Amino acid sequence: MVDLEKELAAMREYYSSGNTRDASWRRAQLRGLLLLLHENQTEIFNVLKQDLGKHPAEAYRDEIGSTIKSINYALDNLKGWMSSEKAKLPKVALLTTAAIVPEPLGLVLVISSWNFPIGLSIEPLIGAIAAGNSMVLKPSELAPSCSSFLAQKIPAYLDSNGIKVIEGGPTVGEQLLQQKWDKIFFTGSAGVGRIVMAAAAKHLTPVTLELGGKCPAIVDFLSSSWDIEVAVERVLGAKFSACAGQACIGIDYILVEKKFYPTLVELIKIKLKTMFGENPRDSHSVARIINRHHFLRLKCLLDDPNVRASIVHTKKSQEVPHSRISCYGYIEPTILVDPPLESMIMEDEIFGPLLPIITLQKIEDSIEFIRSRPKPLSLYAFTNDRSLRKRIISETSSGSVVFNDALIQYLADTLPFGGIGDSGIGRYHGKFSFDEFTHYKAVAWRSFLVDFWFRFPPWNDHKLQLFRHCYEYDYLGVILTVLRLKKPKPSSAS
C-alpha cells in the first residue's frame, strides 16, 4: 500500500512538472497508442481469442479499428480542443474580456471492463491523454491475457512517468479506490459503480460511470421484405456477434407485436443458420462466456422451468443445465418467447447469448413497457413509422436511441456515449472524451481604467438606481441618472 502511495506521489509530481500539459507530449502519447495498435495486431487477436474466444474480425471491428479511428480523430482535433474559447459579454462590461480555458484535472484513474478489454481500456485513455492528464489504468483481471498485454505494451510505447498500468483484482481495486484521484472513469456493472462513487465521495472526486442495463429492441412491422431481413440481421448481429451478447449496448430483449411475431421468429431461425451455421460453436463466430461464474449465471437463468419452456431455439438450450460443464464457456444462441416477466432473465441485464422476445398487443405498448423499467444505456427501434419514432424519443429516456440499427452509435465521434439513471453518469467519445477529463476554467480580465464608482459603499438611493439600470442593460437610464436628469426611486434603506 505504501508503495502505491509513493508511486502515485511520484506521478503527481510528474504532473506538476507540466510535461503532460504540452501539446507535443499529448500527441506523442496518442501516436504511441496508434503504433501500439498497428504493430501488435496479431498479438491482440491472440489475447482476445484466449480471453473471450473472439474472432479476429470481431476483435478488429469492435476494439482495434474503433480505437484507431478515435485516436486519429483526437489527433486531428486536439489543437481546437485545447484552445480557449472567448465568452460573450454584455456591453455594460466595459473593458472586460472573458474566456473559458480548458485545463487537465490532474491524476486520473481509469478502470476498465472485461468484455472489450482492449477497446474499453484504450478509449478512455485517449480522452485522458488528450486533456493533458497523467493516469493509471486498471484493466479487468477477468480478461488476464489482455490485462498483461496492456501491462507489458503500454510502458513500451507510452511515457511511463505519466501513464501507468496497475494490474489486479478486487483487492487492488479497493486499494486504488482509497487514494485521492482528480477523476475516476469506470466501465462496468451498476453494483460496482455504486462502490466506486461511494469511494469517490470521500475525496469529492468527480466520476464517469459507464454502466449497462437491459437495452430493448422494438421491432415494428416492416412492409418491405428487404427491410425485415436487414433488420433481423442487424438484431442478431447486435446480440450474438458482439462478444456473445456480453456488451453494455448489446440488445438485451426484443419487443414485437403478436401479429408480427411468427414472421419474425421464422426469419430469426433462418438468419441464425446463415450467420452461424448449423453448429454455431464450430463457426468460431460467437465469442465465449468470460468465465465459469458468468457461464453458470447464464445457465441458471434457464433453470426456471417456465423460462425453459419458453425456449423456441435451440433444442440444445433446453437440455438440463450443468450437463455440459466440460464445454463451459460456450452457450448456444438461444431464443425465448414470452418468459415470465418476473423471472430473473427479464429482471437483470442478461449479458449473454439468450434473447427473449416479448410479444405485445400493439407495438405502441412497448413505450409503456420500457418506461416502467430502469433507463437503459441504449434503446433500439426498427420502424419506419414516424409518429412511433417521435413518441419513442420524447416518451422514453435512455443513454441513446438508434433507429433501424444497433451498436453503431459506438463508432460515432460526434455523439455522446453514456448512460442515464442506472445506466450511468457522464459520457465520452470524440470531444466528449476530452471534456470528461477537463476542467473548464472561467477567466475574466478587467481593466483598472473604468470603474463604476457606484459599485462601492456607502450606499444610497442614487447608487441603487444606477444598479437597477445597469442590470437591466438600460443604458439610457444609466446616463440620465448619472446626469441627475432622473430622480431615484426612494427605498426604505436611506
Add this chain to the structure above:
Amino acid sequence: MGGEKEETSSKPAFDVGAASELVGKLRGAFASGKTRSYQWRESQLKGLLKMTEEHEQEIADALHSDLAKPELESYIYEAAMLKNSCRLALKELKRWMVPEKAKTSLTTFPSSAEIVPEPLGVVLIISAWNYPYLLSLDPVVGAIAAGNALVLKPSEIAPATSSLLAKLMGEYLDTSCIRVVEGAVPETTALLEQKWDKIFYTGNGKIGRIIMAAAAKHLTPVALELGGKSPVVVDSGIDLKVSCRRIIAGKWGCNNGQACISPDYVITTREHAPKVVDALKQELEKFYGKNPLESKDLSRIVNSNHFFRLSKLLDDDKVSGKVVHGGEKDQSKLRIAPTLLLDVPRDALIMQEEIFGPLLPILTVDKIEDSFDVINSGMKPLAAYLFTNNKKLREEFVMSVSAGGLVVNDTTVHLAILSLPFGGVGESGIGAYHGKFSFDAFSHKKAVVYRGFMGDAAIRYPPYTKMKLRLLKALITGNFFAIIRAIFGLSKD
C-alpha cells in the same frame, strides 16, 4: 366539548415516508409530460420573475432579518441577478431546447444523427444560507428551463428567507411539479434517502461528501457548489486604490466576507505589504466610516455558531499580535469589524479552513511569483484573483493556478458573466452552472441515430471471411482508397 383550548398542533414531521410520498407524486407529475412543454417552462420562469419583481421589498426584509444584509446588496446580488437569470433563460430557452444536429461519418454511413436535450426527471436542490434567495432560485431556473420537476430545500440557517420562499413559490409556481421542503438535518436526511435524478447542492465540502455518498447509493449524478480559500495576489506597480476598493467590494461588500467567492486571504511581497495595508485601511474607512460595527452597509455574522468560530480564529495564539486593523466584536449584535492580519503563519487556524467572515489575513512572500506555489500547495479554491499590470505574471497565473474561476484585476465579477461556467474543481466542487450551463446541468443530452435499411455492410456480420476483415479495416479507418482496393480484392494483406 368544553372550553379546553386545543394546543396548536405541530406540523407532522417530514420523515422518510413523507419524502417518499412527495417524490412519488412528483414522478407522477413528471411522467405526465407536463414539465416538458415549452409553455410550462416559460410560464414557470415568468412566475419566478414576477415573484421577484412584485416582492422585492419583502425579499430585502427577509434578507435583512436573516443576515442584516444591506438593501443594495440584496438588490444587486440576489434580486437583480436572479431576474437576469430568468430573463436570459426566457430569451434563450427555445434555442436551448432545439436538438443539435451531429455530423456523421463514413463509418456509420448512411445515417443522420442529433443530440436531443431531455430533462433528467425529478431533481433535488439544496441551497445555502449566505445568498439564500439567489442560491435557492438560480439552480431552480436551470431545473425548470431543462423541463424537470423539483424539490427545493432552502437553508434553515436563513429562516425568514426560507419561509418566504415556501410561501411565494406556493403562490406563483405550479405546485404539482415544484415543491419547497423546509427544515434542517432530519428533513434533509429524509430527502437524501430518496432516489433523485440529480442533486444540486450549494454549501461546504463536509456536507458535500455526505450528499455525494447518499447519491452514490442510487447512482444519482450530483452538482456540488462548494467553496475554498480564494486567494488574492497583489502585485506592485498597480493602481492600489482601485485594487483595494475592488478587494473590499468582493470581501466585505459581499455579505461581509460570507460568500463562496469572497477573497479569503491576500498574498503580496514583504516589501509591498505595508502599502497594501495602508491602502486597505484608507478605503475601508471611506466605505464603512470610523465605526464599522455600526455601519448599515455591512451584513452581520449569520449566527452565534459562526460568530464563535470566527472569534476562535482571532483568539488563536499563532495570530496574536498580527491584527493590524479592526478586531472589534459585538457579540450581542453578532458583529465583527473588518479585520486585517499581517504576516500570519501558514499553520495558524485562520489559514486552515475557509474563513467565511470579515477577517482578511495578508501573507507575505519574497518574490511575487512565489505566491502561485503558495496557492497550488493548498486545495483548489472556487476562485482566485490577481492584481497586476505585468503581462507575463498574468499569463503565468492563468496557466498555473487551478481554481473554479479566475479574475485578473478585480474580484467576484465573473459571477455576473452568464456566458462563463460557474463552478469549482477538486475540493471546491463538481459541475458548473449559470446561463446555458444551468440548462445543461439539468439535462440529459440523448444521442439519436437514424439509419436506413440501405447500404448495409454484410461484412459486419458472421460468417467472417478474410475479405470482410479487409473491407472492415478499410471502412473503419475511413480510408477511401483502401476501401476501393478491398472491394476489388486488391488489398496487400
